[in-house]
């Protein structure tokens with residue numbers, strides 16, 4: 083049986099993808115690089131450094147290290163200006179119910195996010211206490227699709243990867259979970275997340291019965 087649940091943050095618990103989108107779009111356009119929803123999709127789950135590298139590659143641009151670092155700082159500053167206006171209302175539908183159910187039933191729960199802002203965001207929306215452990219972008223050296231972030235979560239929770247269920251909205255994250263032989267649950271549009279073991283539009287579709295199905299699933 084599965085024993086532990088690992089949640090990605092951005093796009094799973096809160097809809098911060100729209101804030102990342104705004105900030106990356108402004109940055110890309112300041113460099114004359116076009117940036118649409120399609121590009122944004124490919125940056126989901128991708129670390130801040132790797133995201134900027136990708137954008138520059140799409141635009142065929144090379145810049146100095148100094149400029150690179152100042153652009154990353156600027157992007158994060160704009161992103162945080164949106165984040166700091168977040169509240170409980172920004173928790174995606176159904177998430178709180180699921181977290182409450184897992185807590186009441188003593189399941190182990192961890193956060194596995196590429197974001198260096200994860201703790202700040204959880205604080206903003208008041209969800210810190212639902213997580214037994216938090217692994218975020220400050221603690222990992224290899225970005226998704228490398229499974230390091232989820233493996234660290236399992237280590238901290240004391241469970242085998244095969245006993246963990248991962249909720250993810252990104253292609254990179256689903257890949258990471260699959261590589262580690264965890265059960266992968268895609269949240270969001272199924273066509274973007276074809277490799278997931280299960281797919282749901284969002285947590286509103288997930289009830290106690292669904293959780294039991296995930297727990298009993300053998301990969």
Ligand code: G6P
Pocket residue numbers: 092093102125126127128129130133158195196197198199200219252
């Ligand atoms: C998540 C998001 C990505 C973001 C990454 C790093 O995985 O899906 O879009 O680039 O976190 O976030 P950060 O808050 O550290 O810039």
Ligand code: MG
Pocket residue numbers: 090091092093094126127250251252255
């Ligand atoms: Mg995500």
